[in-house]
Amino acid sequence: MTPAIERWTSDDPHDARRALGATGLLRTFNEAGVLTAADVHVARRTADVVGEDDETVRLAVALAVRAVRQGSVCVDLGGFGDGGSVGAGGAGTGDVPLPWPAADGWLDRVAASPLAERSVVRADLGLLYLDRYWREEQQVRDDVVARLAAPAPAVDDALLEDSAARLFPGDAYAEQRVAALSTARRLTTVLTGGPGRGKTTTVAGLLALLAEQAEHTGGRRLRIALAAPTGKAAARLQEAVAGSLGARPETGRPEFTADDRRRLAGLQASTLHRLLGWRPGSSTRFRHDRVGRLPHDVVVVDETSMVSLTLMARLLEAVRPDARLVLVGDPDQLASVEAGAVLADLVSGLGERDADVVAALVTDHRSESAAITRLAAAIQHGDPEAALAVLMAGDGAVELVHPDDEAGLTGLQDELTRHALDVRGLALAGDAAGALAAVERHRLLCAHREGPWGVAHWNRQVERWLGEASGAYLGAAVGAEWYPGRPVLITANDYGLGLFNGDTGVVLAEDEKLRAHLSGGASFAVSRLGDVETLHAMTVHKSQGSQAETVTVLLPDETSPLLTRELFYTAVTRARRRVRVVGTPDAVRAAVGRRARRATGLAERLRG
Numbered sequence: 001m002t003p004a005i006e007r008w009t010s011d012d013p014h015d016a017r018r019a020l021g022a023t024g025l026l027r028t029f030n031e032a033g034v035l036t037a038a039d040v041h042v043a044r045r046t047a048d049v050v051g052e053d054d055e056t057v058r059l060a061v062a063l064a065v066r067a068v069r070q071g072s073v074c075v076d077l078g079g080f081g082d083g084g085s086v087g088a089g090g091a092g093t094g095d096v097p098l099p100w101p102a103a104d105g106w107l108d109r110v111a112a113s114p115l116a117e118r119s120v121v122r123a124d125l126g127l128l129y130l131d132r133y134w135r136e137e138q139q140v141r142d143d144v145v146a147r148l149a150a151p152a153p154a155v156d157d158a159l160l161e162d163s164a165a166r167l168f169p170g171d172a173y174a175e176q177r178v179a180a181l182s183t184a185r186r187l188t189t190v191l192t193g194g195p196g197r198g199k200t201t202t203v204a205g206l207l208a209l210l211a212e213q214a215e216h217t218g219g220r221r222l223r224i225a226l227a228a229p230t231g232k233a234a235a236r237l238q239e240a241v242a243g244s245l246g247a248r249p250e251t252g253r254p255e256f257t258a259d260d261r262r263r264l265a266g267l268q269a270s271t272l273h274r275l276l277g278w279r280p281g282s283s284t285r286f287r288h289d290r291v292g293r294l295p296h297d298v299v300v301v302d303e304t305s306m307v308s309l310t311l312m313a314r315l316l317e318a319v320r321p322d323a324r325l326v327l328v329g330d331p332d333q334l335a336s337v338e339a340g341a342v343l344a345d346l347v348s349g350l351g352e353r354d355a356d357v358v359a360a361l362v363t364d365h366r367s368e369s370a371a372i373t374r375l376a377a378a379i380q381h382g383d384p385e386a387a388l389a390v391l392m393a394g395d396g397a398v399e400l401v402h403p404d405d406e407a408g409l410t411g412l413q414d415e416l417t418r419h420a421l422d423v424r425g426l427a428l429a430g431d432a433a434g435a436l437a438a439v440e441r442h443r444l445l446c447a448h449r450e451g452p453w454g455v456a457h458w459n460r461q462v463e464r465w466l467g468e469a470s471g472a473y474l475g476a477a478v479g480a481e482w483y484p485g486r487p488v489l490i491t492a493n494d495y496g497l498g499l500f501n502g503d504t505g506v507v508l509a510e511d512e513k514l515r516a517h518l519s520g521g522a523s524f525a526v527s528r529l530g531d532v533e534t535l536h537a538m539t540v541h542k543s544q545g546s547q548a549e550t551v552t553v554l555l556p557d558e559t560s561p562l563l564t565r566e567l568f569y570t571a572v573t574r575a576r577r578r579v580r581v582v583g584t585p586d587a588v589r590a591a592v593g594r595r596a597r598r599a600t601g602l603a604e605r606l607r608g
């Protein structure tokens with residue numbers, strides 16, 4: 001059966017999602033909570049402009065807008081039907097069966113409509129696209145295919161093999177050596193692996209190989225771009241690469257020579273937006289594009305799972321056609337916040353076209369987290385009973401707390417309070433670095449923003465416990481939004497201040513004024529920060545690209561449509577040493593069993 005369609009619910013007659021004045025099918029689907037006012041508005045406006053009044057075509061366009069809002073690139077009209085009449089809620093009409101148009105002929109009618117003639121929408125691969133996303137998918141495909149067809153970069157093979165043996169020594173590094181050699185010999189590689197699989201180590205060794213090749217074959221310095229979708233991920237990448245390069249020589253470990261270090265000196269990572277050159281007023285167009293390409297010889301992008309279709313399209317058009325492109329990431333993680341599932345599509349689509357494009361690292365090199373690795377593997381393989389077995393095995397690194405387990409929840413309260421008190425104590429003592437490090441020690445992750453298992457509720461809850469424990473009134477709920485020890489999360493890029501979505505910080509009192517110290521080292525008067533949230537709890541989506549020593553994951557009820565395998569896997573793999581999952585065994589089963597499917601056509605286009 002088709003899964004129940006996700007709906008919004010509201011008792012508020014003035015809810016902004018209600019499309020006042022909508023008629024016909026658009027009205028019915030809006031009242032049922034399937035479409036929001038914005039979906040309806042776009043469909044009505046575009047249909048009115050071209051004089052399209054077939055209600056099923058209008059509905060199809062609204063569903064295409066809705067799909068993008070939910071992270072898909074297109075919509076499969078054939079996927080509705082059965083499931084539409086099921087499911088909870090609705091915006092007031094209850095569980096009435098929905099009058100879905102028959103799938104047969106629906107897409108054909110849209111394809112024959114003036115909306116398709118005028119290229120407002122595109123019917124392709126049996127899917128319906130808004131024009132922009134169809135174009136971006138085509139462009140990504142064309143650029144990737146062109147890169148695969150282009151001649152391989154010239155290398156001095158003997159030197160390459162020699163140095164690879166030094167940088168990836170012996171059997172312990174064999175998997176990474178193979179991946180690095182293959183990447184060095186190609187223009188385009190997708191380097192995949194879960195946490196601790198040695199991706200960053202591979203990137204560091206690979207860059208040393210390429211920098212040496214550039215010097216020997218062209219007598220010049222290699223221009224390298226290291227980038228990630230968030231500032232946090234970029235900082236982690238830079239730190240990890242620098243750590244690899246600077247590691248003390250040890251037998252059986254990668255051996256970076258003084259020449260390697262000289263060639264890679266001053267390597268900096270940046271966000272993708274900064275690399276591409278943001279332009280004020282535009283989030284989808286950049287200074288570097290097909291005309292003004294990036295100057296780099298090699299572009300490495302980490303955390304590629306977080307890259308949306310639009311950003312990948314902009315990146316591909318900006319990278320020089322003869323520059324190496326290395327896309328690094330974990331395709332089992334949640335996809336980008338914005339539309340697309342590009343990394344997973346590249347892996348599945350390109351794997352069939354040319355197996356060597358995808359270099360997969362599968363060996364786990366982090367022994368301290370064996371139970372976390374087993375849990376992540378069980379989730380990744382879709383085996384709920386294996387996941388439950390690991391969670392219930394009593395290994396100190398992994399535990400399951402039932403939401404009815406009073407003692408377990410008291411333990412959670414104690415730990416969250418202690419953690420918040422630690423951060424506050426260090427902040428009050430003026431120790432910004434210590435407070436920031438303490439913030440990173442524990443992460444409380446929620447699937448939802450609202451509701452009893454949501455971020456807003458748990459932020460308030462921790463602030464209340466912290467207030468009680470420290471004898472102060474703290475938190476927005478009591479009119480004290482800013483306080484020393486408030487951990488913060490930046491939620492939007494601010495190029496002027498050099499702040500990026502995903503940056504974290506902590507508030508200190510200095511000269512009787514409150515300043516937020518960010519993990520990158522900068523600090524600002526709190527009044528200068530606009531898009532900021534409290535970070536006692538955060539959503540799993542926002543936690544991508546970061547890690548903490550201990551992670552507590554709050555699983556929602558098993559009926560929550562947000563509860564998916566990708567969400568659970570992403571949450572669990574944020575932990576370096578310990579994971580506590582709060583949820584019922586049924587919630588664990590639901591999470592492992594449900595895939596976060598996004599409709600896209602990219603994998604199929606790449607296969608073709």
Ligand SMILES: Nc1ncnc2c1ncn2[C@@H]1O[C@H](COP(=O)(O)OP(=O)(O)OP(=O)(O)O)[C@@H](O)[C@H]1O
Binds near residue numbers: 173195196199202240
């Ligand atoms: N072949 C190896 N043998 C032993 N240890 C290794 C090997 N490769 C990497 N390591 C070590 O394992 C740890 C994880 O490696 P690395 O940071 O490269 O992985 P990663 O895939 O980038 O992980 P993450 O994405 O979680 O940061 C590091 O401490 C690294 O030094």
